[in-house]
Amino acid sequence: MGSSVVKPMFYTRKQVSIMSGISVNNLQSMAVNGRGPRCFVPRDNKLVLYPRAEVDEWLQGKGGHCFVECMPLGEMQTNSRPKSAGRPSKKDQVARRKRAGA
Numbered sequence: 558m559g560s561s562v563v564k565p566m567f568y569t570r571k572q573v574s575i576m577s578g579i580s581v582n583n584l585q586s587m588a589v590n591g592r593g594p595r596c597f598v599p600r601d602n603k604l605v606l607y608p609r610a611e612v613d614e615w616l617q618g619k620g621g622h623c624f625v626e627c628m629p630l631g632e633m634q635t636n637s638r639p640k641s642a643g644r645p646s647k648k649d650q651v652a653r654r655k656r657a658g659a
Contacts (some may be wrong), residue, residue: 567606
């Protein structure tokens with residue numbers, strides 16, 4: 558007797574994360590921004606499901622929006638904002654007090 562493996566019709570976000578190497582949080586962000594494989598939440602359920610066929614195509618780079626296509630490494634935005642001019646550090650506060658008292 559040959560044993561056959563039955564593949565699920567849907568994957569959870571955790572399963573897609575493991576298969577793709579993309580964190581669960583990044584997959585959630587991708588879904589919110591309309592990237593990555595199509596997903597849905599069944600009624601009365603908190604579990605996000607991804608259709609197997611779409612995930613398989615997406616992982617092979619044939620369908621949907623591939624993460625690499627959406628965010629090429631060379632075009633990823635970096636946080637280049639200058640340090641906020643909020644509250645001075647403890648070191649700066651001590652130095653200012655020394656200058657004021659001298």
